[in-house]
Amino acid sequence: MWLIMLQLRDLPTQEVLQRFAQRYPAADVTAIASFLMLLRVATDLSIALDACLSKHDLLQGRWWVLILLMREADLTSTPSTLAEKLGVTRATMTGLLDGLEQVGLVQRVAVPEDRRSVKIRLTAAGQAKLDAVMPDYYTRLRLCMQGLSESQRNDLQSILGVIDQGMSAWDFNQ
Amino acid sequence: MWLIMLQLRDLPTQEVLQRFAQRYPAADVTAIASFLMLLRVATDLSIALDACLSKHDLLQGRWWVLILLMREADLTSTPSTLAEKLGVTRATMTGLLDGLEQVGLVQRVAVPEDRRSVKIRLTAAGQAKLDAVMPDYYTRLRLCMQGLSESQRNDLQSILGVIDQGMSAWDFNQ
DNA sequence: ACATTATAGTTAGCCAGCTAATTATGTCAA
DNA sequence: TTGACATAATTAGCTGGCTAACTATAATGT
Known part of the structure; x- marks a missing residue:
């Protein structure tokens, strides 16, 4: 994202x-x-x-990739899937993965069944990096949102949902 | 922005x-x-x-500059002020203004009182461009937001205000 | 079976932000 | 008045997105 x-x-x-x-x-x-x-x-x-x-030597793009990998049960995905979920091109994903692999946070693994494809795996170092970053991020986010009541959070989400629906109107006349 | x-x-x-x-x-x-x-x-x-x-041959950055100029009573501002209002560096603003001046939408005017500075003026062509774009933009935006009641719009703004307040929490511990 | 088409990933080069350094001018204090 | 500092705009070069083109492999249809 x-x-x-x-x-x-x-x-x-x-x-x-x-x-x-x-x-x-x-x-x-x-x-x-x-x-x-x-x-x-x-x-x-x-x-x-x-x-x-x-502060944790991470860029937003690379960080989202780590999170997407951690969401997977086997800590594994493919460049195409990651690109689609992150809303970037596959070319961009290649660059993100190059950076992450270079510092050892993910690993490219060959896929024998389909030799066009590659599996991307979150390494132990990648998981450790997330374990360092996420508590910091979650703590800040909690503080940032603590002024909102539970009903305000619900309101916000439903309002955003309405806007998201309305977005189709942008493209109405081409 | x-x-x-x-x-x-x-x-x-x-x-x-x-x-x-x-x-x-x-x-x-x-x-x-x-x-x-x-x-x-x-x-x-x-x-x-x-x-x-x-569709109107505009990029977001340049378009915001045109809008900021139109907000001024005399359709005029300076690169520094525009950069600050847009939240970009002055170097970036130089580039935006280069692009806009090249296609004649703004004009650089020398300032005799302070020879370091330059006035940026929205040209007639710049105003005409806005007159072409804004109705399109406003129409789409209206459609996009039409699902929200007036009270939901108020809710949204006050919720966003609370979040904005809470943002100071991000930087609490450095 | 084999030519066509589709898919996965990468590479090369563009673009519009950015930082840091540069030039020119203005301000202020000893 | 002049040396130190501040400010306005620009330039040069970096970065991380992007598109388009490429390679390799797989799937599909006649």
């Missing part, structure tokens, strides 16, 4: 939004404000995550 | 989350699920935005 986005430090004032809405009648002021704030908070979270991971 | 992020197509199942929480006691399952969904929806939105802009 890669989120690369400008930070938009400067959200528009209500006044500016009104001015834009006047020029562009299609504008829905509360939709725009919600959208911008969503992008901004997500970006801030992603940047904070980067900072946390960098 | 730049959001560059992996897509994380594959959110963890409840079962996987439980397994991770067992290994890492610091894990807060509902916090993690909310966080991941937030990142994912924001990424999807950012990608959809890219797609919309590319």
Whole structure:
């Protein structure tokens, strides 16, 4: 999961939004404000995550790969599957795996049944790296979210679900 | 505002989350699920935005610059200010402005009072470009958010505000 | 069986961010 | 007034995504 986005430090004032809405009648002021704030908070979270991971000599892309491998019962997957789950191209996955293999966190293993394919296995060192990173990450995330009640967390997830549904509208007219 | 992020197509199942929480006691399952969904929806939105802009031959970074200029009463700003508002380095802003000036959407104007500085002005062509893009963007955004009631939009914004507050927790222990 | 097509992974080269260093100008204090 | 420092913008070079092209292997249809 890669989120690369400008930070938009400067959200528009209500006044500016009104001015834009006047020029562009299609504008829905509360939709725009919600959208911008969503992008901004997500970006801030992603940047904070980067900072946390960098203290453990990890980049976000490589870290997600380790997590995806740990999710598997046999700590094993293939480059194609990992690429699809992470939403990156297979070419990008090759690069991520090169980096991880070079520092010994994963291992490429030949697959005799299909000689085109390769198995990727989380090594003991890879698991150890996750055991070092995850408690730190989870602790920060807990603190970051502790201001939200359980019902607010549910609200957030259902609201995000509605937006996700609505996303199909983006592509309506091509 | 730049959001560059992996897509994380594959959110963890409840079962996987439980397994991770067992290994890492610091894990807060509902916090993690909310966080991941937030990142994912924001990424999807950012990608959809890219797609919309590319139909108008614009990249997200350059488009935000045009918007920031249009927010100004005199359609004018400086590279430093724009960089700060967009959350990018001044070096990056130089590149964005090079691109925009080359296609005539903005103009660099010398500042006699401080010869180190340069004014950036939105040109008529730049305004025309926005007039072409914004209705399209606003229409898609309206459709995308139309499933949310006014109170849900308020909920979303206040929830995001709480998370933003909580973000300071990330850096608590260095 | 064998030519066509599909699939897995990699390589080569592009692109738009980034950091660090550079140039030019302005500010301030001894 | 001049030396030290601060600020504005730029340049040079790095990085980690991307697309497109390539190699190797497997599957499929006549």
